Amino acid sequence: MNESVERFRRKRAILAAAGLSPQHSVHLAPLTQAESVSACGLPAVLPGDVNQSFVAVDAEALLAEIHGKLDSEKIGALVDACQQECLQAIIRPLGLARALFNDKDGGNVDTVHNARNKVYATDAEREKYNEHTRSNEYNDKVSHQYHHNKGYTENNAKSSAAQKADGVVDAYTGKVLRRDDKKDQDHVVSGKEVHEDRGRVLAEVDGVALANSETNLKPTSRTLNRSKQDRTAENFIKYVEEVKIPNLQKDIAALEAKPSLTPDEQRILADHKRQLQEFQSLDKEKLRAADAAARKEINGKINKAYYTSKKFIKNTAVTSATEGGKMALQQAIGVLMEEFVRAAFAEVKDVWRNGFKGKVDDTFLDALKLRLMRVADRVQAKWKHAAVAFRDGFISGFLSNLITVVINAFVTTSARWVRITREGFMSLYRALKTLAFPPEGMSLAEAADAASKLMMAGVVTGGGILLEEIVEKKLQATALLAPIAPYVSAITVGVATGLCTVLAIHLLDRLDLFGVNAKIRHEHVMAKLDETISHSYTRAREAAAAFDPPPLLHLT
Structure with a gap:
């Protein structure tokens, strides 16, 4: 490009010496086109020909032409990309995924959170809990174990001794029990x-020892304790405020409304007033704080026991390897x-244009074999791409x-969200890989631009998976389409997902967040201009050599 610029500067100097100035619109010269203008529309100006008109390039028209060609190329590429993305969406996340994956609510590994919500990844753990409830139901015998455990009796004896000495603070009211x-x-x-x-049973933690930790044992009045029973803190508060x-x-109002009370009624009235005072003195915040502290310790012990257990680690490793293998097959296939x-x-297409047989004397089987071999060769040539896709998958x-x-340790995911996580992470992985290890020659801005498009593709694919569920349910509601609903939804949503992916990526191109597209357009325009100038220069030298060598010696 530097040589072209230098030639342009020399020509400009010649124009200035001749008293001429560059034009920005086309002027027709009285001379013939062969005499006055080169093949590409650039002027062939002779030194000293001040009175001679010439043809100059309309810069804006030339740029518009170059940009138009670039835009037409982009439209063609956009159509090809639409075909490719539609095909990928139908075959991979919406096609092969159905055959390879068996997604379910809660994922593939049991978690404490999911078990407590009655969501199990394995039938073995579900049956294990059912057997626990059948053979080890909570009854008086089991309750006795929980209330006569060593930890319980020792803690109770300690608080009773404190009560006899100086009194002990009621954990739920803050008052001192004498x-x-x-x-x-x-x-x-x-x-x-x-x-x-269910979480404790899943973690295989001893319930008696867990319930009788010091944090979970608190002294309180008999009235509050025996009214609370097995209620949670919030349920007990609600019960006290709305019922007790x-x-x-x-x-109390009914007894006080009587003109006179029997000794039993007087005793009942006094007892009711004492209970009312105790219930009204219940400190909800103290109760909630005690409940939160106890649950934190209990949950911490359960989580630590389960998530560090060999059972959990083994299940996670096995299912992760299995899912990795399935995803690898999905990508490679x-x-x-x-x-x-x-x-x-x-x-x-070739059959449509040129006929099925390549030669007149070919048999049908020979032609079919030849075409199948060409297809097989193209597929075989993709084995390296398939290997890379297998690894990344x-x-x-x-x-x-x-x-x-x-x-799922915190939130139970639906089967559909498990699928979205898997497909979305594939896009995230590709994006991070592009940013961390960009191909040779790719700048950081170009890598960021490519990564943003991969992320956008992942987002659109996730939306397509959600849309597929809606479409499939609608189709299943129609008796005629119900048997083929999964296939119709996969194809239609696959096409829609592919088109939306391409349009979203095209939108990112238009936005050009990292300036990559503008740089490409600039380089394209400069390359075309360089080509035009070089071509014009060559033609000008050829014309000078053929018709009028002396005046164009300056071009050498």
């Missing part, structure tokens, strides 16, 4: 709840199937399963 007050030792999280906790206090107030479909369509599938397990 020697004559009736005190109980309460399981903040009831023994029944701990015993029937209103009922006591009603009974997808590459080969996509090439097979493209090759097959290319053969169909395995890594992505393995990691996406780990992420799904982590998510």
Whole structure:
């Protein structure tokens, strides 16, 4: 380009010496076109020909022409990309995924959170809990174990000794319980709840020892303890406010409305007033704080026991490897199937244009064999791409399963979201790979631009998976389409997903967040201008050599 610029500068200097100035519009010269203008429309100006008109290039028209060609090329590429993305969407996330994956609510590994919500990844753990409830039901015998455990009796004896000495603070009211007050030792999280906790059973933690930790044992009045029973803190608060206090107030009002009371009624009235006072003195925040502390310790022990267990680690490793293998197959087979479909369509086009047989004397089987061999060669040539896709698919599938397990430790995911996580992570993996290890010659801005498009493709694919569920349900509601609903939804949504992917990527191109597209257009325009100038220069020298050598010696 530097040589072209230098030639342009020399020509400009000659024009200036001749007293001429560059034009920005086309002027027709009285001379013939062969005499006055080169093949590409650039002027052939002779030194000293001040009175001679010339033809100059319309810069804006030339740029418009170059940009128009570039835009037409982009439209062609956009159509090809639409075909490719539609094919990929149908074959990979919406086609092969159905055959390879059996997604279910909660993922492939049991978690404490999911078990407590009655969502199990394995039938073995579900049956294990069912057997626990059948053979180890919480009854008086089991309750006795929870209330006569060594930890319980020692803690109770300690608080009773403190009560006899200086009094002990009621954990739920903040008042001091004196020697004559009736005190109980309460399981903040009831023994029944701990015993029937699905998470505890999954983690195989001893319920008696867990329920009788010091944090879960609190002294309180007998009235509050025996009214609380196996209720949670919130349920107990609601019960006290909506049931106990209103009922006591009603009974007290009825007794006080009587003109006279029997000794039993007087005793009942006094007892009701004492209970009302105790229930009204319940400190909801203290109760909630005690409940939160107890649950934190219990959950911490259960989570630590389960998530560090060999059972969990083994299940996570096995399922992650399995999911990685399935994802690897999906990606590798997808590459080969996509090439097979493209090759097959290319053969169909060729048949349409040129006929089925290549030669007149070919038999049908010979022609068919030749075409099939061409398809097979194209598919075989993709084996390296398939190997790379297999590797990337395995890594992505393995990691996406780990992420799904982590998510399900806190939130139960639906089967559809498990699938979205898997397909979305594939796009995320590709984007991060592009950013971390960009291809040779790719700048950071170009890598960021490519990564943003990969992420956009992942987002659109996730939307396509959600849309597929809606479309499939609508089709299944129609008796005629119900048998083929999965296939129709996969194809239609696959096409829609592919088109949306390409349009979204085209939108990113238009936005040009990283300036990559502008740089490409600039380089394209400069290359075309360089080509035009070089071509004009060559033609000008050829014309000078043929017709009028002396005046154009300056071009050498």
